[in-house]
Amino acid sequence: MSTDYKPQSAVAKWIDKRLPLITLFNGHLMQYPTPKNLNYWWTFGGILTFCLVTQIITGLVLAMHYIADADLAFSSVEHIMRDVNYGWFLRYIHANGASMFFIAVYIHMARSLFYGSYKEPRELIWIIGVFIFLLMIATAFMGYVLPWGQMSFWGATVITNLFSAIPVFGESITNWLWGGYSVGSPLLTRFFTLHYLLPFLIFGLVILHVWALHVPGNNNPEGIDVVQGSQDTVPFHPHYVVKDVFALLVFMIIFAGFVFFTPNLLGHTDNYIQANPLQTPEHIVPEWYFLPFYAILRAIPDKLGGVIMMVSAIAILAFLPWLDTSKVRSAKYRPLFRQFYWIFLANFLLLGYLGAQPAEGIYVIISRIATIYYFVHFIIILPVLGFVEKTKPLPKSISEPVLNDKERAAKAATAPA
Ligand code: HEM
Structure with a gap:
């Protein structure tokens, strides 16, 4: 992204001359021209970034106390809940954080579907998003296995058994995944390793996702192209930083509501019973x-x-x-x-x-x-x-539906910012 930004301090100048990171961040997080009509459905990308970072940080600390062994996993989680300082807090943030992450991603995807954000020229942003979604599913599924409760064990059993449906090689593949002839410690260790790794891959894909977004720029509720450098756009900072932070605070209040008042509402009670391969729960639900x-x-x-x-x-x-x-x-015109x-x-x-x-x-x-x-x-x-x-006739500029005056709107669209 072209930017006229010049670092001010001597240190910043020194760094930027050798590695233009400051200019890069300035261009993408501050000056980035953003359509001025984005509504609150566009704040979920930022909220998702917060969710990802929160999951990684809380997950890292949980991993310091967790033991990935079928005999010890369940009690190591109880140890986190009872003995580790604020362990309960970390675990509840991480477990409810997964749910909040999915609430946010479903809203983010529903927004993209409604406003046609997946259409030309933003196909790749969407496709990278689909890969992120797939990785999120894999990560969440493997994470749920780690506490080694009844649902963890039986969920893992049902899903890994699906591989046995593959013709000819199915059974060999399943045994290879299990590292044995049933769900047990080898699978748990594998899931822990991958559950640790995948969020970093997601992080890498998010960078590509936003990079791909910053090439054509954001879509907007009208779904029409904005005129770059006109009054159609405003710099990302402070306009959308403020809006995103406000939305994030509201999101965090709801998140905190779950963590502090109903931390087990979204989980299954059976997962507080240690995994027992000899007893199948009545209903296995993910x-x-x-x-x-x-x-x-x-x-x-x-x-x-x-x-x-x-x-x-x-x-x-x-x-x-x-x-x-x-x-x-945009569905507004369809x-x-x-x-x-x-x-x-x-x-x-x-x-x-x-x-x-x-x-x-x-x-x-x-x-x-x-x-x-x-x-x-x-x-x-x-x-x-x-x-x-x-379809309904499209407005000439994103200002038209707001100003409700075609002439003023046309002027606003072409006037320099
Ligand atoms: C970790 C998960 C994700 C993160 C952190 C993330 C982040 C972002 C951010 C920061 C934006 C720009 C702001 C916004 O439009 O809200 C964005 C836009 C977008 N995202 Fe995501 N995203 C994630 C997952 C997904 C998924 C799963 C999909 C779809 C399958 C998706 C599709 C899109 C599309 C199409 C846009 C363009 C929006 C527009 O300009 O209208 N994203 N994303």
Whole structure:
């Protein structure tokens, strides 16, 4: 990013001449021209960055006290909760932090879907996001196994057993993953290693994500291109720093509410019982944020088919920029798409509800219908809508809907900042 910034102090000048880090940060975090009409749904990228950093810091300290061994893991977590200074606090932040992270990422993705942020020229920002989402799922799943409670153990058993559905090599692959013939210490050590590693990979992808974002610049609620260097944009600092910090504070209050008042609300009570390979819990349910995908997995009567559909449900997101054939980005100007958007969201929530129910009777039937609809949305509705929908006329500039005066808005769009 081009910037006219010059470091002031002698030290800053000395460093910047050799490694222009200060100029880089100034360009990307301070001067970065940002559309002036971003609403609060755009604050979740910053909130997600906070979540990632919080998980890494609390995770690092937890790892100093945790023991990745099937005989000791459960009691090492109890030790953290009871003996380590503020251990309970760290653990509750980390466990609830995972949920908060997923709340934020689902909102962030829903925002991108509504305003068409995945469309040209932002396809790669979105695709990197899909990879981040995949890594987040893997990290959270492996993290949940670490306390070695009943849900940890049985969740790990159900999910790692899915690999046995792979034709011919399935069983060998599963045994190789387990490092033995059942879920036990070798798998736990592997999960701990990967659970430690993946957040740093996510961190690297987030840098690419934001880098890719800063090439075309932000999308905005109108979904139209802004005129760079005009009155359409404002510097990121202080305008959006202040807005992001305010949103983050509200988010932190809700986060603190969970940590201090209902720290176990989002977890499962069975995970306070040590893993017992001889006793299967009545219902094996994953954490709430996996429930829609779990429902898709169980909707298919065949194990391999279920795995393929579950993986496809996420993989299909990567093709979204090409499946959605409409040239208009924002749902504000797409009346038909807007209705299907809400139906899609309701269907996704329904899948989440179904994932928490026992896989029998009417629940399975509805899960099948909801699974089919999930894919129909991407494969049929979105491609067709682009051709048949009559979109509303787009404003000339992002100022027009605010100023409500076309002439003034046109002037604002072209006037230098
Ligand atoms: C650790 C997780 C993530 C972090 C830290 C992160 C961070 C950010 C940040 C800071 C922005 C700019 C501000 C904003 O638009 O809110 C952004 C934009 C964006 N993100 Fe993410 N993101 C994450 C995950 C994802 C995921 C999972 C997706 C989609 C699958 C995604 C898709 C997008 C898109 C399309 C934009 C462009 C927004 C626009 O200009 O309208 N992100 N992200």
